[in-house]
Amino acid sequence: MPSDACHPTVLSIHISPATRLPMRAVDSIEAEAGKGLVGDRYHGTRHRHVTVQSGTALQEAATAFGSPIPAALTRRNITLSSGEVPTVPGTRIRIGAVTLEVVRVAAPCKLLDDTIGAGAQGALRRRAGTVFRVLTSGTIAVGAGVELDLPELR
Numbered sequence: 001m002p003s004d005a006c007h008p009t010v011l012s013i014h015i016s017p018a019t020r021l022p023m024r025a026v027d028s029i030e031a032e033a034g035k036g037l038v039g040d041r042y043h044g045t046r047h048r049h050v051t052v053q054s055g056t057a058l059q060e061a062a063t064a065f066g067s068p069i070p071a072a073l074t075r076r077n078i079t080l081s082s083g084e085v086p087t088v089p090g091t092r093i094r095i096g097a098v099t100l101e102v103v104r105v106a107a108p109c110k111l112l113d114d115t116i117g118a119g120a121q122g123a124l125r126r127r128a129g130t131v132f133r134v135l136t137s138g139t140i141a142v143g144a145g146v147e148l149d150l151p152e153l154r
Contacts, residue, residue, distance in 0.1 A: 015039050056083060103133055
């Protein structure tokens with residue numbers, strides 16, 4: 001099924017069991033309400049349960065950077081095929097049956113210049129995605145449909 005900005009899908013999922021360890025791609029992941037993604041380094045933290053970025057913003061960052069930016073190297077958990085990921089705290093999105101709520105904008109880390117290349121942090125500024133908390137449990141899978149900015153749930 002084709003995806004566009006109005007009907008984004010999950011393009012990729014990446015997790016890491018600990019800080020500074022490489023991210024690994026998975027086809028699906030369990031999201032646990034109030035805890036985050038099972039097996040990820042932030043599972044069980046108070047608010048930073050999952051990070052989401054847009055493939056559209058990642059492509060814009062790659063253009064600004066002058067070279068492709070692999071989704072796994074951004075250290076974000078979920079990359080959407082397209083669309084604009086909400087950034088206003090309290091805004092909710094749905095991925096499959098899982099509801100996520102915006103906590104804050106995800107700022108790009110200085111380490112990106114070391115792992116991707118000099119200038120990556122600057123290219124990802126304002127394009128680095130959003131930090132969410134998990135409100136409802138369920139499975140998130142590559143290819144799952146995404147509903148962005150659910151106004152009825154604000």
